[in-house]
Amino acid sequence: MTAVVALGGNALMRPGERGTAAEQRANLRRACEALRPLLNDGELVVTHGNGPQVGNELLRHERAAEEAPPLPLYLAVAQTQAEIGALVESELEPVAGRPVACLLTHVLVAEDDPAFEKPTKPVGPFYDEAKARELERERGWQVVHDAGRGWRRVVPSPQPLEVVELEAIRALIAAGTIVVACGGGGIPAMRRGIRLAGLDAVIDKDRASSLLARELGADRLVILTEVDAVFRRFGTDKQEELRELSGDEAEALLPELAAGSMRPKVEASVEFARATGHAALITSPAALGEAIEGRAGTRIG
Amino acid sequence: MTAVVALGGNALMRPGERGTAAEQRANLRRACEALRPLLNDGELVVTHGNGPQVGNELLRHERAAEEAPPLPLYLAVAQTQAEIGALVESELEPVAGRPVACLLTHVLVAEDDPAFEKPTKPVGPFYDEAKARELERERGWQVVHDAGRGWRRVVPSPQPLEVVELEAIRALIAAGTIVVACGGGGIPAMRRGIRLAGLDAVIDKDRASSLLARELGADRLVILTEVDAVFRRFGTDKQEELRELSGDEAEALLPELAAGSMRPKVEASVEFARATGHAALITSPAALGEAIEGRAGTRIG
Numbered sequence: 001m002t003a004v005v006a007l008g009g010n011a012l013m014r015p016g017e018r019g020t021a022a023e024q025r026a027n028l029r030r031a032c033e034a035l036r037p038l039l040n041d042g043e044l045v046v047t048h049g050n051g052p053q054v055g056n057e058l059l060r061h062e063r064a065a066e067e068a069p070p071l072p073l074y075l076a077v078a079q080t081q082a083e084i085g086a087l088v089e090s091e092l093e094p095v096a097g098r099p100v101a102c103l104l105t106h107v108l109v110a111e112d113d114p115a116f117e118k119p120t121k122p123v124g125p126f127y128d129e130a131k132a133r134e135l136e137r138e139r140g141w142q143v144v145h146d147a148g149r150g151w152r153r154v155v156p157s158p159q160p161l162e163v164v165e166l167e168a169i170r171a172l173i174a175a176g177t178i179v180v181a182c183g184g185g186g187i188p189a190m191r192r193g194i195r196l197a198g199l200d201a202v203i204d205k206d207r208a209s210s211l212l213a214r215e216l217g218a219d220r221l222v223i224l225t226e227v228d229a230v231f232r233r234f235g236t237d238k239q240e241e242l243r244e245l246s247g248d249e250a251e252a253l254l255p256e257l258a259a260g261s262m263r264p265k266v267e268a269s270v271e272f273a274r275a276t277g278h279a280a281l282i283t284s285p286a287a288l289g290e291a292i293e294g295r296a297g298t299r300i301g
Numbered sequence: 302m303t304a305v306v307a308l309g310g311n312a313l314m315r316p317g318e319r320g321t322a323a324e325q326r327a328n329l330r331r332a333c334e335a336l337r338p339l340l341n342d343g344e345l346v347v348t349h350g351n352g353p354q355v356g357n358e359l360l361r362h363e364r365a366a367e368e369a370p371p372l373p374l375y376l377a378v379a380q381t382q383a384e385i386g387a388l389v390e391s392e393l394e395p396v397a398g399r400p401v402a403c404l405l406t407h408v409l410v411a412e413d414d415p416a417f418e419k420p421t422k423p424v425g426p427f428y429d430e431a432k433a434r435e436l437e438r439e440r441g442w443q444v445v446h447d448a449g450r451g452w453r454r455v456v457p458s459p460q461p462l463e464v465v466e467l468e469a470i471r472a473l474i475a476a477g478t479i480v481v482a483c484g485g486g487g488i489p490a491m492r493r494g495i496r497l498a499g500l501d502a503v504i505d506k507d508r509a510s511s512l513l514a515r516e517l518g519a520d521r522l523v524i525l526t527e528v529d530a531v532f533r534r535f536g537t538d539k540q541e542e543l544r545e546l547s548g549d550e551a552e553a554l555l556p557e558l559a560a561g562s563m564r565p566k567v568e569a570s571v572e573f574a575r576a577t578g579h580a581a582l583i584t585s586p587a588a589l590g591e592a593i594e595g596r597a598g599t600r601i602g
Contacts, residue, residue, distance in 0.1 A: 104404075167476060
């Protein structure tokens, strides 16, 4: 039995927090404790988001730009894999009672992915228009205006196609190691000839987690988020918690789900369920124990 | 046959460079090409320094400190493992023709290591005295004055005792993967109860590489640096290139070697040779091919 569990943003940072190491560690302590019901059951691979962390890191790159060269976005993603991976390792190992290791992970995308035609994902700090135009000229960035908040870089968010380090992840799992992989959706990359080339893009971490789970032939994909389950008519007084959805039912629900939030989680779950015949589970860390027993969360497929 | 090869600073950054990703990649391309003679011979583990990279990263943390919380030094070390590991992976894989993977690596040190009594290793940017005193008060740093250049943080450089992720590294090697590990000497850590705790310290990368080579039972430790070999009376008109040294001869030479430079390399080599009965090799990337055949470099033990 192998499970892939994707930690959402709230496992690392809560509203009002800035993302200090101490804050992230305290949040991870709770989140890792919540993983206990998954730990008796077999092998585990942990993935995680990196939104606020990569935002902080890009800001650091910019603010020091005159003294230390800013690194490309794909290396900032790599940096957050290490930052978060080190914290997960510290907090998960005592709960799991077995070794946890973090593997730097690249994820391949297609050169002709339509996302490259139309970058939509805002990353990094806000700028005034003059600075934004300068970055556009000097670094080839695409920038967009965000009403009231200023200008911001946008990057493509292509579909993940292949986890480069898959065999290494398999080898670690086989050795009884809990692997932290695909952090932040993985370092976006393409093959240029025989060379792996990082790309200035970001990959949705739920999609990447689903891809990894499918490639590993995992028995279970668990996507942890703020809410206990998927809801129909979420946020209205008629909201309805959904306990079980077939792939088709989940797909029919997609248009009403929030685009950058619950929708990719349900899409990723449907992809996993269809490819493997196993169910995916969407729930919160707090409800995970109940969800595994079918009394909470949303089971898809 | 397993070799551990430690890449020196010049494999990543050359004099006058600032450490852009493009510069580091171009340098690594040359360095990885130079590793070819080691690649036909069996398994390979690559370690590397991170001096300028962690300096840049700490500077980024400081310059953005009002907007994004500075991370502790041990996480900055982790970040450089990912930055450099991603670049090594891209450049080494095409030369090696087999998978390369970077594993986040912690290295345990002793709580009572005398280095904690007397931090000596300067890290990060220079400050004026007022700012330095503020950091001393607010973050508990130790700072020292460096004549003519300002104030700077100093941290301990304790002895590495154990590579935490050793079994994971073994599993990756057994799977035919070239492993990038112990970057920057590893993330310094202690066990606090059952929990791994990162420490604000730095570990000498040659010592950590020697420890890793010993723990793996490697057949060969190769330390790559700027010069082709160890010299007696280096920099004088009587300098003498040393082709072979016994452990005792190498030890007798230590006092005349540069403390932060050739001395730890020779010490690390002696430790490896004495523990394993195998020789260590100190040479430059350019001379490596000749050195393996005994026509260049310094063989110790």
